[in-house]
Amino acid sequence: MISRLNKYIFVQSFIGFAISLAAVSASIILVDLVEQMRAISGIAGTNVLTALGFTMLRLPSLIEQTIPIAILVGTIITFTALSRKSEIVALRAAGFSAWQFLAPLGVMVVIIGVIMVTVFRPISTSMSETYEVKRAALTNVLDTIGPNEVNISWITFPSTQGQIVLSGTKTGTNTFKNAMVLVFDSDGSDFLKRIDGQSVEKLPTSLKFTNAVIAEAGKESIALPSFQLSLTDDSKVSENQDAKSLSLWELPFAAHDAKISGGSPERYWLKFWELLFTPVSMLAIAIFAASMMLAQDRSGGKAKATIIAMIVGLAIYFLGDVTGILATSGWLPSSIAAISPPIFALAMVLAYLSYKEDGYR
Secondary structure, three states, rough: OOOOOHHHHHHHHHHHHHHHHHHHHHHHHHHHHHHHHHHHOOOOOOOOHHHHHHHHHHHHHHHHHHHHHHHHHHHHHHHHHHHOOHHHHHHHHHHOHHHHHHHHHHHHHHHHHHHHHHHHHHHHHHHHHHHHHHHHHHOOOOOOOOEEOOEEEEEEHHHHHEEEEEEEEOOOEEEEEEEEEEEEEOOOOOOEEEEEEEEEEEOOOOEEEEEEEEEEEEOOOOEEEEEEEOOOOOOOOOHHHHHHHHHHHOOHHHHHHHOOOOOOOOOHHHHHHHHHHHHHHHHHHHHHHHHHHHHHHHHHOHHHOOOOOHHHHHHHHHHHHHHHHHHOOHHHHHHHHHHHHHHHHHHHHHHHHHHHHHHOO
């Protein structure tokens, strides 16, 4: 049965989080609205409502990135208020330990984290995709692509000669125009040649080039009206999607496609594990911030405690970026790089709280 104390702490913590998130969201809307108005200025048929619509489409993804910060600030607001009203002192006098009145905060943070990763993120990625499509459609007058064509950065798939990386304009499921193909060896480390084509079609066992120009290191370029590059039997077109633009549920499929196409799935697994353990990172941030606010009601130094809580909270938030760089560089497995920071941070926070509450034995 949930006690009245747990309900009270839970509600107060959520109110603090809501106030912090509202303030952050308002700031984001104002800043992004100005940026969108600047970006669409000079385009016929656009006005402030167009910019506002773009901002609303981007808002969920921007809020998603700031929720951990809102948790940090909201926790500081909540427990500073409880301390100022001497409610923390009253709870301690009544025999409650910090573990008891921090538990509702932890439950709230984990619930918010799970909802953010499993429900809110798919919505934000979908709206971000809609934003990109609408903005591209609005600015198509400045591009050379047609209404049913899509500019792609890079896609990869294996060939009999090694790994292929293709860039160009996608005009159909397996057709491209103004394409550039880079051919590497089977390890993907040594560059072999470059092939430019006015149009490229992916056939079941080959890439068919029209008006191709083939360039190899140390050799003169060759122009051919038609050229075919053999592919392996399991070759398939796989777009090199940005892992940050995919939801938790899409990342394993993107990793699978990248592996089949000859690319690296590590960035997708890294993001997958980062999202999966995001609630743990948020829990560590909230518990540490609350523990600092508990300490200051007995020893003073509210400003000092707040500054320390902010610095350490932000350090926990950005710690995963450091290990992520090591993972993308090949120094760490993606799972270890993503899981270690939140687990380490939570362990250190719980150890600190145990020491502060129970003392050294």
